[in-house]
Amino acid sequence: MGHTAKPTRQNRTITVDFQDETTYFQLLGDTQAFVEFVCAFLLALGFQLLHKASCSEGGCLTRHSHYARVRLGGLTIWRIQCTTCKAVFTVLPHFVLRYRQMRPEVARDALLATHGGLSLEWCAVIGHISPMALYRVICALGQHSLVEVLTRCGLPLPRYILADEKHSRCLTDRVYLPTIVSGRVLWHLGYSHAKSAAAFTASYGQFHQAALTHEPSYQVRGALTDGFDSTVSSMRTLFPGARLGLCLRHALNKLPDKLIGVSASVRQGLRSTFHALLHRCRQRTSLRVVSLGQRLRRFADHITTTVGPDHGERVRSWFQAKKAGWYTVLADPQMPAMSTVLDQAHNTIDRKLFAMKGFHHPGGSQAAFLTGLAHLYNLIPYQRRALHAGQCGVEVEGGRVPTSDWMLNLQILTSGGYQCAPAPPHH
Numbered sequence: 001m002g003h004t005a006k007p008t009r010q011n012r013t014i015t016v017d018f019q020d021e022t023t024y025f026q027l028l029g030d031t032q033a034f035v036e037f038v039c040a041f042l043l044a045l046g047f048q049l050l051h052k053a054s055c056s057e058g059g060c061l062t063r064h065s066h067y068a069r070v071r072l073g074g075l076t077i078w079r080i081q082c083t084t085c086k087a088v089f090t091v092l093p094h095f096v097l098r099y100r101q102m103r104p105e106v107a108r109d110a111l112l113a114t115h116g117g118l119s120l121e122w123c124a125v126i127g128h129i130s131p132m133a134l135y136r137v138i139c140a141l142g143q144h145s146l147v148e149v150l151t152r153c154g155l156p157l158p159r160y161i162l163a164d165e166k167h168s169r170c171l172t173d174r175v176y177l178p179t180i181v182s183g184r185v186l187w188h189l190g191y192s193h194a195k196s197a198a199a200f201t202a203s204y205g206q207f208h209q210a211a212l213t214h215e216p217s218y219q220v221r222g223a224l225t226d227g228f229d230s231t232v233s234s235m236r237t238l239f240p241g242a243r244l245g246l247c248l249r250h251a252l253n254k255l256p257d258k259l260i261g262v263s264a265s266v267r268q269g270l271r272s273t274f275h276a277l278l279h280r281c282r283q284r285t286s287l288r289v290v291s292l293g294q295r296l297r298r299f300a301d302h303i304t305t306t307v308g309p310d311h312g313e314r315v316r317s318w319f320q321a322k323k324a325g326w327y328t329v330l331a332d333p334q335m336p337a338m339s340t341v342l343d344q345a346h347n348t349i350d351r352k353l354f355a356m357k358g359f360h361h362p363g364g365s366q367a368a369f370l371t372g373l374a375h376l377y378n379l380i381p382y383q384r385r386a387l388h389a390g391q392c393g394v395e396v397e398g399g400r401v402p403t404s405d406w407m408l409n410l411q412i413l414t415s416g417g418y419q420c421a422p423a424p425p426h427h
């Protein structure tokens with residue numbers, strides 16, 4: 001339950017942007033021009049076709065290919081076979097969704113409404129489609145891993161990550177969404193029924209495996225967590241060389257809990273002092289760690305003198321347990337210090353989970369559905385801030401998207417027939 005069904009046959013569909021339908025129908029009658037158009041498109045994308053492992057052809061469509069025109073639901077499409085490895089590529093024009101009758105422009109509106117937080121039912125009403133059809137489109141997108149799609153956009157695998165789990169519900173069951181974020185991009189959005197370290201390691205391990213497939217020497221240098229045991233232990237298991245930091249904002253929010261019985265205004269004042277303390281340490285360019293140790297000791301003494309030795313002692317032992325994780329954040333300037341972007345991602349996904357509540361069933365594809373939603377999160381442009389307005393998360397992080405149209409990008413990037421050209425040796 002909750003796992004993606006593996007496709008039995010390798011999906012070698014390629015979505016090609018023919019600009020408009022007329023161009024496509026004109027090209028259908030001219031083999032030479034058709035193949036040249038597809039080649040030019042491949043070249044512009046910088047992608048290669050996914051031949052079978054044994055094949056030496058690679059690259060663009062070659063002379064060694066068979067071309068066949070077939071009818072698909074009333075539409076003529078091309079199938080291209082590599083004569084060396086016999087891999088068959090289906091060339092899907094941009095105005096068709098794979099295996100779906102739904103037109104891309106209908107899916108575009110419904111997906112945007114889903115991304116905006118509208119329930120599947122209401123999205124379906126807007127698009128005059130069935131909610132289940134929309135659910136299936138999202139699951140189909142989610143058959144492609146986030147790592148696969150993001151690396152196609154030229155994003156390097158993240159060296160520093162935020163890892164945290166969202167606690168949610170599937171009908172009456174508690175479920176967990178182990179998540180990995182780097183900057184504005186979701187690299188993993190898993191689904192787990194258990195909160196054990198083993199279950200979380202299995203989920204985060206899917207990201208690790210996909211990353212290793214892309215880059216066999218991949219290593220995480222630093223991971224920031226909120227300190228949840230299963231997440232921390234998953235990180236230790238999967239990325240033994242990584243520095244593990246604890247979120248500083250989480251620390252700030254926890255301080256008042258250590259001061260039970262103290263008046264709200266005093267607790268608030270101490271939280272502000274703690275905030276200033278952490279902030280000053282981060283501002284320092286050197287000896288941040290030494291500075292933190294001294295400041296924490298003085299702050300615990302301050303609590304003892306202002307609200308009593310019991311509180312001082314409780315805070316001191318809490319510091320003792322957590323300070324290694326805070327040191328880690330301060331010791332490496334590249335470490336993320338706060339999990340704010342991850343919380344934002346979770347809040348966005350949470351609305352969708354609520355929206356899908358009518359779609360939970362034992363045979364459901366929760367993992368695929370969530371991955372589909374994560375693709376939307378990464379690829380739909382956002383307008384909230386003037387800085388980066390109109391850019392999607394992938395672009396904000398420095399990635400390239402194939403076209404200026406997010407829906408077309410989604411279609412192209414989740415086409416199974418493409419593979420990344422080898423990365424240029426730029427570093």
Ligand SMILES: [Zn+2]
Nearest residue numbers: 051055082085
């Ligand atoms: Zn081949």
